[in-house]
Amino acid sequence: MFSFILRRLGLLLPTFFGITLITFGLIRLIPGDPVEVMVGERTLDPQMHADAMHRLGLDKPIYLQYVDYLHNLATGHLGESLVTKDSVWKEFTTLFPATLELAVMAMLFAAVFGLLAGVIAAIKRGSIFDHGVMGLALTGFSMPIFWWGLILIMFFSVKLGWTPVSGRLDLAFDIAPRTGFMLIDAWLAEAADPSLNAGAFKDALKHLILPAIVLGTIPLAVIARMTRSSMLEVLREDYVRTARAKGLSPARVIFIHTLRNAMIPVLTVMGLQVGTLMGGAVLTETIFSWPGIGKWLIDAISRRDYPVVQNGILMVATLVILVNFIVDILYGIANPRIRHAK
Amino acid sequence: MSLLQIKNLSVEFGSDKNPFRAVEGLDLTVDQGEIVGIVGESGSGKSVTMMAMMGLLEGQGRIVADQLEFDGKNLLTISARERRKIVGKDISMIFQDPMTALNPSFTVGYQIMEVLKLHQGLRGAALKARALELMEMVEIPAAASRLSAYPHQLSGGMSQRVAIAMAIACNPKLLIADEPTTALDVTIQAQIMELLVSLQQSQNMALILITHDLAVVAEVAQRLAVMYAGQVAEMGKVPDIFRHPTHPYTEALLKSIPEHSKGAHRLSTLPGIVPGQYDRPSGCLLSPRCPYVQERCRAERPALTPLPQGAVRCHFPLYDKESR
Amino acid sequence: MANVQASPVATAADEVALSYPSPLKEFWQGFSHNKGAVAGLIFMIAIAVSALLAPWLAPYNPIEQYRDAILAPPAWMDGGTSRFLFGTDELGRDLLSRLIHGARLSLLIGLTSVVMAMVPGVILGLIAAFFPKVLGSLIMRLMDIMMALPALLLAVAIVAILGPGLINTMIAIAIVALPAYVRLTRASAMTELNRDYVTASRVAGAGLLRLMFVCVLPNCMAPLIVHATMSFSSAILEAAALGFLGLGVQPPTPEWGTMLASARDYIERAWWVVTLPGVTILLSVLAINLMGDGLRDALDPKLKRAA
Numbered sequence: 019m020f021s022f023i024l025r026r027l028g029l030l031l032p033t034f035f036g037i038t039l040i041t042f043g044l045i046r047l048i049p050g051d052p053v054e055v056m057v058g059e060r061t062l063d064p065q066m067h068a069d070a071m072h073r074l075g076l077d078k079p080i081y082l083q084y085v086d087y088l089h090n091l092a093t094g095h096l097g098e099s100l101v102t103k104d105s106v107w108k109e110f111t112t113l114f115p116a117t118l119e120l121a122v123m124a125m126l127f128a129a130v131f132g133l134l135a136g137v138i139a140a141i142k143r144g145s146i147f148d149h150g151v152m153g154l155a156l157t158g159f160s161m162p163i164f165w166w167g168l169i170l171i172m173f174f175s176v177k178l179g180w181t182p183v184s185g186r187l188d189l190a191f192d193i194a195p196r197t198g199f200m201l202i203d204a205w206l207a208e209a210a211d212p213s214l215n216a217g218a219f220k221d222a223l224k225h226l227i228l229p230a231i232v233l234g235t236i237p238l239a240v241i242a243r244m245t246r247s248s249m250l251e252v253l254r255e256d257y258v259r260t261a262r263a264k265g266l267s268p269a270r271v272i273f274i275h276t277l278r279n280a281m282i283p284v285l286t287v288m289g290l291q292v293g294t295l296m297g298g299a300v301l302t303e304t305i306f307s308w309p310g311i312g313k314w315l316i317d318a319i320s321r322r323d324y325p326v327v328q329n330g331i332l333m334v335a336t337l338v339i340l341v342n343f344i345v346d347i348l349y350g351i352a353n354p355r356i357r358h359a360k
Numbered sequence: 361m362s363l364l365q366i367k368n369l370s371v372e373f374g375s376d377k378n379p380f381r382a383v384e385g386l387d388l389t390v391d392q393g394e395i396v397g398i399v400g401e402s403g404s405g406k407s408v409t410m411m412a413m414m415g416l417l418e419g420q421g422r423i424v425a426d427q428l429e430f431d432g433k434n435l436l437t438i439s440a441r442e443r444r445k446i447v448g449k450d451i452s453m454i455f456q457d458p459m460t461a462l463n464p465s466f467t468v469g470y471q472i473m474e475v476l477k478l479h480q481g482l483r484g485a486a487l488k489a490r491a492l493e494l495m496e497m498v499e500i501p502a503a504a505s506r507l508s509a510y511p512h513q514l515s516g517g518m519s520q521r522v523a524i525a526m527a528i529a530c531n532p533k534l535l536i537a538d539e540p541t542t543a544l545d546v547t548i549q550a551q552i553m554e555l556l557v558s559l560q561q562s563q564n565m566a567l568i569l570i571t572h573d574l575a576v577v578a579e580v581a582q583r584l585a586v587m588y589a590g591q592v593a594e595m596g597k598v599p600d601i602f603r604h605p606t607h608p609y610t611e612a613l614l615k616s617i618p619e620h621s622k623g624a625h626r627l628s629t630l631p632g633i634v635p636g637q638y639d640r641p642s643g644c645l646l647s648p649r650c651p652y653v654q655e656r657c658r659a660e661r662p663a664l665t666p667l668p669q670g671a672v673r674c675h676f677p678l679y680d681k682e683s684r
Numbered sequence: 685m686a687n688v689q690a691s692p693v694a695t696a697a698d699e700v701a702l703s704y705p706s707p708l709k710e711f712w713q714g715f716s717h718n719k720g721a722v723a724g725l726i727f728m729i730a731i732a733v734s735a736l737l738a739p740w741l742a743p744y745n746p747i748e749q750y751r752d753a754i755l756a757p758p759a760w761m762d763g764g765t766s767r768f769l770f771g772t773d774e775l776g777r778d779l780l781s782r783l784i785h786g787a788r789l790s791l792l793i794g795l796t797s798v799v800m801a802m803v804p805g806v807i808l809g810l811i812a813a814f815f816p817k818v819l820g821s822l823i824m825r826l827m828d829i830m831m832a833l834p835a836l837l838l839a840v841a842i843v844a845i846l847g848p849g850l851i852n853t854m855i856a857i858a859i860v861a862l863p864a865y866v867r868l869t870r871a872s873a874m875t876e877l878n879r880d881y882v883t884a885s886r887v888a889g890a891g892l893l894r895l896m897f898v899c900v901l902p903n904c905m906a907p908l909i910v911h912a913t914m915s916f917s918s919a920i921l922e923a924a925a926l927g928f929l930g931l932g933v934q935p936p937t938p939e940w941g942t943m944l945a946s947a948r949d950y951i952e953r954a955w956w957v958v959t960l961p962g963v964t965i966l967l968s969v970l971a972i973n974l975m976g977d978g979l980r981d982a983l984d985p986k987l988k989r990a991a
Contacts, residue, residue, distance in 0.1 A: 156977070160972075
């Protein structure tokens with residue numbers, strides 16, 4: 019198992035360096051003067067311009083600039099935002115829990131309902147339920163989620179008034195960020211001071227539910243489709259017949275003997291959905307004014323805050339490859355044939 | 361009374377408009393401690409019959425029978441829950457391809473112990489001891505360490521031994537072996553057959569041996585049913601059938617065994633294949649392939665006729681040659 | 685020993701087997717078997733026709749502002765007029781005309797970016813398959829890196845560099861779609877390379893280009909066509925998403941996603957401004973995906989059996 023993890027780790031590093039190359043090149047591909055791009059000011063004075071070039075290391079050969087960039091990354095210097103002057107790392111770590119909370123809830127929603135729908139559709143193959151679920155799954159897969167978000171807001175927030183339109187928590191509550199996860203923070207605050215913060219947890223949940231559904235829609239559809247086809251494939255396997263010939267209950271045959279094996283491709287697909295989630299977070303956070311990484315990046319792009327764009331993308335990409343790495347490891351645990359492959 | 365009694369069993373697949381009878385009017389009895397062979401080409405309905413009896417067709421096939429009784433219990437009216445108490449315990453089955461019959465995600469030990477937990481309620485040390493004992497009964501070397509092996513780490517022969525261990529775990533009264541050696545190497549085939557027969561004797565189980573290999577049946581079975589296109593063509597005691605086959609199909613099968621065609625220049629074969637869903641002849645199902653075919657055979661389907669030594673489904677059985 | 689005649693059944697079967705359907709007919713039989721795929725095809729033909737004939741079909745100029753009819757509801761609503769069938773937007777522009785003209789842009793972006801991704805993708809994939817050692821693994825590592833970035837984020841980053849606009853949207857979407865084509869082509873070319881017919885052509889002295897494009901590529905086309913359909917639909921979605929974020933096609937050009945960018949402000953007042961462009965996107969993408977499922981059933985016998 020240990021050597022299996024090491025082998026996967028060996029594949030991870032080149033990918034990471036490749037991404038640093040892309041984010042490094044990103045800034046240099048922007049048309050226009052590099053100082054203007056980096057500092058965000060129009061320095062007209064040639065002397066100041068030359069100073070800035072030197073200060074930023076832009077007068078060095080390009081490969082040395084890349085080495086500098088890597089060195090800065092290794093020592094944790096991700097640069098500063100041109101707008102807020104805060105360090106990019108600090109902004110990232112402040113905003114990231116909001117995105118993580120949203121993404122985890124979306125994935126939970128997608129995984130629970132996707133697996134359930136896929137398994138039932140496979141068992142009831144050819145039934146009305148099966149056709150209905152697969153039709154809905156293809157619709158979900160085809161969904162422009164930014165529009166889906168607007169429609170849900172229009173219906174549940176504006177028309178029915180069930181959920182708030184935007185943000186993470188009602189302004190009436192003043193809750194100190196402790197974990198960064200609003201559900202947990204609100205729950206802690208409510209427990210600590212029930213009179214002041216009554217209903218904070220419920221309010222946080224109400225804020226979270228629509229964005230999570232919107233963000234989870236495409237993963238839900240993908241997981242449902244994949245689960246169904248994978249289940250159908252495994253249900254035809256000889257060992258499922260063996261399990262039934264043992265006199266095991268249908269539930270045990272489905273959930274232990276079939277689902278365990280059908281999960282292997284589903285897990286891979288779930289891992290790939292993490293990328294979709296991060297892309298979707300950009301849209302979802304924009305619609306719901308959710309203060310997370312996605313909205314941060316879009317705002318940075320519209321403000322031409324290039325250090326944030328550059329290293330924000332690096333952080334997100336690193337995150338995605340890390341999650342895929344973890345999925346790979348889980349895959350190995352779920353599938354003994356892979357783990358033992360030399 | 362017989363352990364297993366099947367009367368007039370039919371299994372139908374496909375839609376109501378376009379049905380396909382995989383098994384038609386099948387009769388079979390198996391007594392306690394007896395070995396019965398079922399022989400036929402692929403697609404002749406051997407496996408489907410057994411799967412129908414065990415409830416493994418999962419609603420895909422429609423099962424009709426006058427009688428389907430095991431150990432005094434009516435398998436036709438029994439609830440699914442009650443059936444599962446019998447299946448895997450009193451009736452168990454081993455399958456053709458051991459490499460795909462075991463679940464790749466679980467260890468061999470887990471898969472054996474699963475049966476013991478379910479049907480015998482064994483737990484803890486007793487469970488482990490019994491699993492080990494079973495592994496030793498099926499002559500798996502280094503049994504203790506193999507309990508934690510995954511199926512992909514075992515050879516085909518080893519896997520089939522594990523499958524047998526799983527099947528005999530609860531001392532079944534009836535073991536169904538569906539082509540248990542077909543997917544194995546020739547040298548392993550003999551070992552597995554030997555193991556099956558010795559277990560059958562020591563456990564006093566009844567054994568139904570499904571095979572397309574008459575030679576295997578000749579060695580071990582007491583009685584034999586020859587199936588063709590979902591019907592029993594002939595049944596009787598093994599020595600009788602081997603000495604005097606009464607059905608042309610049985611005769612053709614016997615002629616295709618090398619040991620039986622001594623002196624012949626070439627091994628005999630029966631041309632053509634078992635008729636499928638759409639090309640069933642209106643007369644005797646064998647009529648397109650039968651060397652002795654007559655006008656009546658093409659027009660009229662024969663019924664299974666009892667004989668002193670068994671039964672045969674033929675208008676012109678081979679014992680009264682003068683009627684031809 | 686019994687001497688038996690050849691069975692009459694066998695000869696009858698041979699005769700039946702002689703009349704194979706033509707590949708095109710066989711494909712259509714497989715495709716038309718899938719009702720959803722046919723429905724998708726009909727819908728897409730309708731969209732394509734309205735895109736081609738947009739100037740004649742659309743009742744108004746899509747960027748003409750009718751100041752007297754700002755946010756006019758659709759004709760069937762209270763206060764709606766038959767003048768504007770689907771109502772007007774916040775600047776008094778006719779929604780139906782904008783949607784019809786928007787079909788042109790969406791199809792244009794979809795088609796162009798599919799071609800722009802597929803051609804280099806197939807060439808790179810073939811190179812990676814034919815030279816697996818150095819060049820191949822270099823290409824594949826590069827594709828791995830591109831795939832590590834979430835598709836929409838990569839597109840956003842590219843547009844952030846190049847600036848918003850129609851051409852840059854197409855380029856961004858094509859770059860995002862490229863790695864999947866390379867991987868797919870390489871994978872199917874690798875399996876084909878091991879087949880005997882390739883060895884036979886090699887022995888017969890076929891040149892590298894002939895091997896690549898005449899010998900191997902046609903046999904990799906089935907999965908590529910299916911994937912092209914799917915990437916066509918995701919191109920439309922991504923273009924709309926970029927437009928929604930204000931990074932795609934710029935107003936007043938009537939692009940479906942761009943039309944939704946300002947729609948958030950009218951959630952409470954004018955549902956049609958919010959709903960109609962989105963429904964159009966959803967239905968188009970759904971139609972293409974339905975077609976994709978049908979194509980896969982008809983073209984890929986392996987997947988057909990699994991389905």
